Amino acid sequence: MRARSIRVRGALATAAALTAVSSACSAPGEGGGEGAATSAVVGIAYEPETLSPLLGFGKDGNSKIFDGLLTHDADLTLRPALAAALPKVTDGGRTYTYALREGVKFSDGKPFTSADVVFTYETILDKGTSNPSKGELDAIRSVEAEGDDTVVFRLKYPYAPFAERTVLPIAPEHLAGGQDVNTGSFGTKPVGTGPYKLVKWSKGEQLVLEANPGYWGGAPKIERFTMAIIKDDDVRATRLRSGDLDGAILPPNLAKAFKGSGRRTYAARSFDYRTVTLPTGNKVTGDTAVRRALDIAVDRQAMVDGILEGAGRVAHGPVPTDSEWFTEGTRRTYDPKKARAILDEAGWRPGKDGIREKDGVRASFPLWYLSGDKLRQDHALAYASDARKIGVEAEVQAGTWEVIEPRMPEDAVLAGGGSPSDPDFDQYPLLRSDLAGDGFNNMGWYDNARVDRALETGRESGDRAERKAAYDTVQRELVKNPGYTFLTHIDHLYVVDDRFGDLSTQVEPHDHGLAAGPWWNVEDWQP
Amino acid sequence: MARLAGRRALFAVPVLGAVTFGVFAIAAASPFDPVKAYAGTAGLSASQETLDQLRANLGTDRPLVTRWWDWLTSAVRGDLGVSSALRQPVADVIGERVGWSVLLASAAFLVAVLLGGLLGVLAARRPGGWTDRAVTSLAYTLEAAPPFWLGLLVMWLFALRLGVLPAGGLTDTGSTVVTAGEVARHLVLPAGVLALSQLPWFVLYVRQGVGDALQEDPVRGARARGLAERTVLTGHALRSGMLPVLTLIGSRVPELITGALLVETVFSWPGIAAATVESATAADFPLLAALTVLATFAVLLGNLLADLLYGLADPRVGFDG
Numbered sequence: 001m002r003a004r005s006i007r008v009r010g011a012l013a014t015a016a017a018l019t020a021v022s023s024a025c026s027a028p029g030e031g032g033g034e035g036a037a038t039s040a041v042v043g044i045a046y047e048p049e050t051l052s053p054l055l056g057f058g059k060d061g062n063s064k065i066f067d068g069l070l071t072h073d074a075d076l077t078l079r080p081a082l083a084a085a086l087p088k089v090t091d092g093g094r095t096y097t098y099a100l101r102e103g104v105k106f107s108d109g110k111p112f113t114s115a116d117v118v119f120t121y122e123t124i125l126d127k128g129t130s131n132p133s134k135g136e137l138d139a140i141r142s143v144e145a146e147g148d149d150t151v152v153f154r155l156k157y158p159y160a161p162f163a164e165r166t167v168l169p170i171a172p173e174h175l176a177g178g179q180d181v182n183t184g185s186f187g188t189k190p191v192g193t194g195p196y197k198l199v200k201w202s203k204g205e206q207l208v209l210e211a212n213p214g215y216w217g218g219a220p221k222i223e224r225f226t227m228a229i230i231k232d233d234d235v236r237a238t239r240l241r242s243g244d245l246d247g248a249i250l251p252p253n254l255a256k257a258f259k260g261s262g263r264r265t266y267a268a269r270s271f272d273y274r275t276v277t278l279p280t281g282n283k284v285t286g287d288t289a290v291r292r293a294l295d296i297a298v299d300r301q302a303m304v305d306g307i308l309e310g311a312g313r314v315a316h317g318p319v320p321t322d323s324e325w326f327t328e329g330t331r332r333t334y335d336p337k338k339a340r341a342i343l344d345e346a347g348w349r350p351g352k353d354g355i356r357e358k359d360g361v362r363a364s365f366p367l368w369y370l371s372g373d374k375l376r377q378d379h380a381l382a383y384a385s386d387a388r389k390i391g392v393e394a395e396v397q398a399g400t401w402e403v404i405e406p407r408m409p410e411d412a413v414l415a416g417g418g419s420p421s422d423p424d425f426d427q428y429p430l431l432r433s434d435l436a437g438d439g440f441n442n443m444g445w446y447d448n449a450r451v452d453r454a455l456e457t458g459r460e461s462g463d464r465a466e467r468k469a470a471y472d473t474v475q476r477e478l479v480k481n482p483g484y485t486f487l488t489h490i491d492h493l494y495v496v497d498d499r500f501g502d503l504s505t506q507v508e509p510h511d512h513g514l515a516a517g518p519w520w521n522v523e524d525w526q527p
Numbered sequence: 528m529a530r531l532a533g534r535r536a537l538f539a540v541p542v543l544g545a546v547t548f549g550v551f552a553i554a555a556a557s558p559f560d561p562v563k564a565y566a567g568t569a570g571l572s573a574s575q576e577t578l579d580q581l582r583a584n585l586g587t588d589r590p591l592v593t594r595w596w597d598w599l600t601s602a603v604r605g606d607l608g609v610s611s612a613l614r615q616p617v618a619d620v621i622g623e624r625v626g627w628s629v630l631l632a633s634a635a636f637l638v639a640v641l642l643g644g645l646l647g648v649l650a651a652r653r654p655g656g657w658t659d660r661a662v663t664s665l666a667y668t669l670e671a672a673p674p675f676w677l678g679l680l681v682m683w684l685f686a687l688r689l690g691v692l693p694a695g696g697l698t699d700t701g702s703t704v705v706t707a708g709e710v711a712r713h714l715v716l717p718a719g720v721l722a723l724s725q726l727p728w729f730v731l732y733v734r735q736g737v738g739d740a741l742q743e744d745p746v747r748g749a750r751a752r753g754l755a756e757r758t759v760l761t762g763h764a765l766r767s768g769m770l771p772v773l774t775l776i777g778s779r780v781p782e783l784i785t786g787a788l789l790v791e792t793v794f795s796w797p798g799i800a801a802a803t804v805e806s807a808t809a810a811d812f813p814l815l816a817a818l819t820v821l822a823t824f825a826v827l828l829g830n831l832l833a834d835l836l837y838g839l840a841d842p843r844v845g846f847d848g
Contacts, residue, residue, distance in 0.1 A: 050614040130584045132566035183609045200703045205797040226701040239694045242686045402558040440571040511568045
């Protein structure tokens, strides 16, 4: 009796404390961080495993410590960095020649030369190097230095977006060359040509960078740039509010609370989509009528408003509607009535429990999402509920990739992806039929000969108009035979202190690394 | 005493050997794939050829027993191997972090033992009195409160509302030198939370132990002889009431390790916790095995410590058991 009453009292006390906290958390915060405007501290959710470009660090450019031959500006146009100019493309798109910038030095004072470029690319392509992204450089047949200031890439096949790959950071041969590439200390003590130098990397706590005074692009005004590694969203928000951080990446619900607190919220547009794979090997999802019905039966706007709290856009395909690669006329209109008509016409008749049937096959399929990923879970549940309304059942299940991968040929998966720099990077591995089942490429085993041909044209043709036409074909084919139901493109939200002025964001990919967000160009901030 | 310690040390060798093999076997049987874990998000767009190359480079395509034996023989020679998840030699991974974890855990443990003992005795003095009720309710509440939630709570209170203590990290954010003063200030909240999460057990054990001892004949005898209440409590009741608590010290070590793991994550404390989780989900054999050996060692040491203290506190027990 007494033990029980004590336990009850304990529970009451906990509940009371909980209420106190939750009401307190919604109270407006006070004061931003003081301190010199020559330093900035931002909170990020992700910590790189390594800082070695040879193992994949900064492969999409903008690594702060390193430079690539080329780099992206705000609207993702390529600009020369370690190269003196954009590459000369010859031999029908098979040879790329880069003239290198002169007088560039690594932050240890040693000069940067063509040998470092050759070393970087050759090391990554080496079989013994454990770089999981090396497939992105698959097109390269050879890299050669011509003198100290010219590098020539020869490709196996004409590859139009190749220049986009050369934003890859260049490592110094004299430091990284003498040690084991997979385990050497270069991964924790990197030296590059970039605007910042690494001062300290306390794993799990913070990465401290200091301006490189000899940077070829001019010494940055923000002299010290610290990235605090805080995995938990609530903790990051709390530390931002306490003034410990000047900026942070936050989910929409937490970012909302910072309105009008001396901080600005930036929504970075992204190519980061969430999609449902509809595997060809499944009798239900492989049926074109079912695919087309599902494509117009999902209420994408409701997902943007409800799940993303407005921080995103509806996805009509892999390409966001405001991209220049988007094909007008491929917007899907939410129309469950028409979806039902498509299914009726194709012979999918409602069964006893409301789920349709055709030739003894029930219109039901499993839909997997990565367990622990709240965003994917919400998307999957919304998708299942919309499908249910037209008599199709998606059984939502959670699992890790180890559980999901072997089921991909027959079960639907709530997947994510998207790469802004070139449509080829994302669409080729997603849709090519000969890549079906190759690792995580073409997870839905999509098989469409017209799409295959268009992807090949888009990849090989150096002509912009011809490429645009090819990707138009792909997007139109995805309306006729949608092997994936694209749902939303997600905005990434960042909150930054006002004293840094008005900042900008880049269009971001699915896998946004260290230097995404308003601090993508921290070296150019003018505090 | 030395004989007991020596015997335990000998006994530890086969235990550690068996534990490492167990870890390799469990990790091999787990659905986690070291290659997928290594590749991370890049692996979600990698081709099969790349994945196969990684598998060969990481050496995870060899059979379980071979890998274990290779690891064991080189570990005995002092080479702990290389962590695939963190792309660093295991010795570096542990060397960089374990000190901070030990600091956090021992500070918390000390506070929990001392504070728990104090509150427990206070509560046991008058069972059912208001001190007892307050302390016991507090203990149950804390037992029910998850450490990460406590972490957020104290962070909100001390870092946000009162602004007296830093919310996380080992040093001030942006600072590159580690000074004792800064570390001490940053240690208060994480160690406090970890201590609070360990506190209920000690409070309740001491309360029970001392409460029981107060009912025993020697205490009654002492009281009958007219000894001061203070002498009765500290001289008679506390000494025999503390015995179960000593056992607890040994058995709380695993809990302390898991608790530290949560607390480190919440407070961005650069300890071994994050590496432990990563090594497990990444099936990173060398790191996982080394960490398990460390944890097993801590547990064995905790048990040994408990037994030694027990022997010291209660002469009837001796050191042969």
